[in-house]
Amino acid sequence: MAVANIQVLETPLVLYALRRADDALILGHRLSEWCGHAPMLEEDMALSNIALDLIGQARELYSFAAKAEGRDNDEDKLAYLRDVRQYRNLLLVEQPNGDFAQTLVRQFFYSAFADLYWRAMMMSRDATLAAIAAKSEKESAYHLRHASEWIIRLGDGTEESHARAQGAIDHLWAFTGEMFAVDESERALIQAGIAVDPASLRGRWLATLSDVVSEATLVLPQSDWMQQGGRSGRHSEHLGHLLSELQSMQRTFPGLTW
Amino acid sequence: MVTVLERDSEQRQRAWNVAASVVDPEIPVLTIADLGVLRDVVVEGDHVEVAITPTYSGCPAMNMIALEIEVALERAGFHQPKVRTVLSPAWTTDWMSEEGRQKLRAYGIAPPQASNSRRALFGDQVVACPQCGSDRTELLSEFGSTSCKALWRCKACREPFDYFKCH
Numbered sequence: 561m562a563v564a565n566i567q568v569l570e571t572p573l574v575l576y577a578l579r580r581a582d583d584a585l586i587l588g589h590r591l592s593e594w595c596g597h598a599p600m601l602e603e604d605m606a607l608s609n610i611a612l613d614l615i616g617q618a619r620e621l622y623s624f625a626a627k628a629e630g631r632d633n634d635e636d637k638l639a640y641l642r643d644v645r646q647y648r649n650l651l652l653v654e655q656p657n658g659d660f661a662q663t664l665v666r667q668f669f670y671s672a673f674a675d676l677y678w679r680a681m682m683m684s685r686d687a688t689l690a691a692i693a694a695k696s697e698k699e700s701a702y703h704l705r706h707a708s709e710w711i712i713r714l715g716d717g718t719e720e721s722h723a724r725a726q727g728a729i730d731h732l733w734a735f736t737g738e739m740f741a742v743d744e745s746e747r748a749l750i751q752a753g754i755a756v757d758p759a760s761l762r763g764r765w766l767a768t769l770s771d772v773v774s775e776a777t778l779v780l781p782q783s784d785w786m787q788q789g790g791r792s793g794r795h796s797e798h799l800g801h802l803l804s805e806l807q808s809m810q811r812t813f814p815g816l817t818w
Numbered sequence: 819m820v821t822v823l824e825r826d827s828e829q830r831q832r833a834w835n836v837a838a839s840v841v842d843p844e845i846p847v848l849t850i851a852d853l854g855v856l857r858d859v860v861v862e863g864d865h866v867e868v869a870i871t872p873t874y875s876g877c878p879a880m881n882m883i884a885l886e887i888e889v890a891l892e893r894a895g896f897h898q899p900k901v902r903t904v905l906s907p908a909w910t911t912d913w914m915s916e917e918g919r920q921k922l923r924a925y926g927i928a929p930p931q932a933s934n935s936r937r938a939l940f941g942d943q944v945v946a947c948p949q950c951g952s953d954r955t956e957l958l959s960e961f962g963s964t965s966c967k968a969l970w971r972c973k974a975c976r977e978p979f980d981y982f983k984c985h
Contacts, residue, residue, distance in 0.1 A: 588876075602958065602959035602961070602969070605959065605961050605962065605963070606959060606960060606961035608961075609961040609962075609965050610961070611876075612874075612876035612877075612878070612965050613874060613875055613876045613965060614876070615876050616872070616874060616875030616876025616877065617875045617876070619875070619876075620875060620905065687906055688905060688906070690906070691905035691906035691907070691908055692875075692905060694906075694907070694908035695872070695874070695875050695905070695908050695909075696875060698910075698985050699874065699875060702960060702961075702983070705960065706960050706961070
């Protein structure tokens, strides 16, 4: 690669914002891969629109992180000039699109969380995070409704769509635990009222999932073994491939602008 | 005699009028003042700074709007105008003016329902057709031609139409 990675001074607040920004960017990028390939025009537009919302959220969070860091990084450098090990997103969001069912189950798991999370974050003592949350919670509500309707349609659809949706749920389930994990650096922010404790959202998240999944005639796995690592930069092999595409222009032509 | 303060205040009004006349590139019947995107204009001596707020987080029109504000102000004789983005308080469709709503309807886009509450987001929505006014309409797709719109269809006049989503 032609350009060196930037260094980021990961104070707890910077790290906190980076983790959420990376979630939104990586999931937004994954959804953008459907652009021009979705099974119907309306879905093509829906997935691209959701991608746009997520990338917009990522931009605001990166700008916030850069300001909190107070050095010369900015949203673009944070997105384009960090390598796999510097990315802090959930393993869930970097999982490949797979088939349509897998994309929608991934979206459903994430949006059901994001909807609760952003609503709670509107009470953050940090005014900027609260403002970002106030925008994001409405967007997440639309994303959740869209994904929920598809889970029901796929699960309660044909034998084939049911099997694929159930397969996606079983496959992605182990990546959901990471959403509720809290480490030392986040603990302090939670106590300061800047962040919310995700564990407090888990009950309602599970209730949302159960409602939709049972209406879809699907079942949630019983297993509570969860895969972790994304928050500290230990990723699946998929993220590197994704970043090589996402970052290729800036790595090849440093500072390129449109 | 005109004091400096009065001159700044006059300049501010002029700068506000210039910025307020910039239109949304995707919905050109709406100005950014109609939309509620224009938040503040500050003039200090030769410097002018305009504050705007994004509608949807990822709305690509925001960059375009910022650029057009700068160009409009430059043309009106303000040097090196600055555009700043403010996030708080967050924009909602309630910021849209009544005039803006009427312009939207006349343009063929159903305006957002008045409240941005979650009930309006998730409850049963009745969206009147902007063409014939009928309430017999149905949602075709939650996500339309831009991030702020959904695609609907009128069952009375059979016309499809955009609905500016409640946000």
